[in-house]
Structures are given as C-alpha cells and as structure tokens.
Amino acid sequence: MFLALGLACCLWVASAPPGGGRxxxxxxxxxxxxxxxxxxxxxxxxxxxxxxxxxxxxxxxxVSTPVAVFFVPAFLAGRGSxxxxxQAAVWTVAAMVPLxxxxxxxxxxxxxxxxxxxxxxxxxxPVGVNLADALAFCLGxxxxxxxxxxxxxxxxxxxxxxxVAAESx
Numbered sequence: 424m425f426l427a428l429g430l431a432c433c434l435w436v437a438s439a440p441p442g443g444g445r446x447x448x449x450x451x452x453x454x455x456x457x458x459x460x461x462x463x464x465x466x467x468x469x470x471x472x473x474x475x476x477x478x479x480x481x482x483x484x485x486v487s488t489p490v491a492v493f494f495v496p497a498f499l500a501g502r503g504s505x506x507x508x509x510q511a512a513v514w515t516v517a518a519m520v521p522l523x524x525x526x527x528x529x530x531x532x533x534x535x536x537x538x539x540x541x542x543x544x545x546x547x548x549p550v551g552v553n554l555a556d557a558l559a560f561c562l563g564x565x566x567x568x569x570x571x572x573x574x575x576x577x578x579x580x581x582x583x584x585x586x587v588a589a590e591s592x
Contacts, residue, residue, distance in 0.1 A: 431521065447507055450496035451514025458515075459522040461488040466530045466542060492519075493572035494579075501580025508580045512573020516566045523565060527557040 465485050496515050501508020531542040531553030539547045542556060 446503075447496070447500040447511035448514045450500055450511050451516075452518045454492045454496045454515045455518030455522050458489065458492045458519050459526045461485070461492070462523055462526050463530065466534065489568075490572060493569040494576035497573040497576030498580040498583075501577035502584035504584070505577050505581035508577025509574065512570055512577055515573060516569045519569060520561055520566060524557055524561040527561060528553070531557065 468481065468485075493512065493515060497508040497512040499508075500511035527542070532550060534540060534542050535550045535553065541548050541552050546552075
C-alpha cells in the first residue's frame, strides 16, 4: 500500500506540476509514456524472429530509445537554462517510475504464464521473483540511469542555448 501511494505521488507530481505552463513537465510525461511503450515493445519481441531489415531497425530503436527518452527532454528544456533541463529530467523520472512499474507487473505475469520464466527469461522461478526485479529496476536502476542522462542532456542544452544566445548578440 505504501508503494502504491509513493508511485501515485510520483505520477501526480509529474502530471500536475506547480507553476503550470512550463515545457519540462510536458516533455517529461511524454518521455515517460514513450519509455513505458519501449518497455512493452522490448518485452513483447522476446522470442520472435522478424525479417532482417526489421531486426536492424528494431535494434537501432530498442538501443537508442532509452537514451533518447532521458536525454532529449532535458536537452530541449535546457536550451533555456540548465535548471529547466534538470527540471525536465526530474519530471521524466518521476513519471517513468510508476508507469514502468505499472507495465512491468502485467508483462511479467504474461511472460510467467507462457513458460514460467522471469521477465528477463533467464530462469524458471515463482512469479514473485518478478516483483523484486520490478522494484530494483523501476525504483533503482532506471532512475539513476535516467537522471545521469538527464543531467548530461540539461548541460548540453544549456551550453547549446548559451552558444546560440552569444551568437545572436
């Protein structure tokens, strides 16, 4: 129950930011939805054998999407200032955590129902093992990875924005 409350608070903060009208919250929520869609796509493709051109396209999309989801919103919002980019990165992570967790649980149940494996497909285990994985990834690994990329994106955006402002003077 505490976990559900914490995740609901993350989603509330991400979707109803104080001050309204800023670009960062909107970019963050959109990026979180893209990340959750990427997560579903990457898990649904497990065990399929598409044609070679499709495999090449999917390889590019599946590898670049997580990086782009955290970097691009912070970069775009950070073109105004580093603080705005950092704010977009925080919104992205705050919305991504509950959405990815909400997608992880049904996907792990679907995968366990197919062959008894965990979501990563490595071992036959009780379905409860997926809950520990979801907590570790959604509340630990993804936010740390996302915030690191977001800070890099915000810094790059602020640097790019200041360069454009200096050139226009």
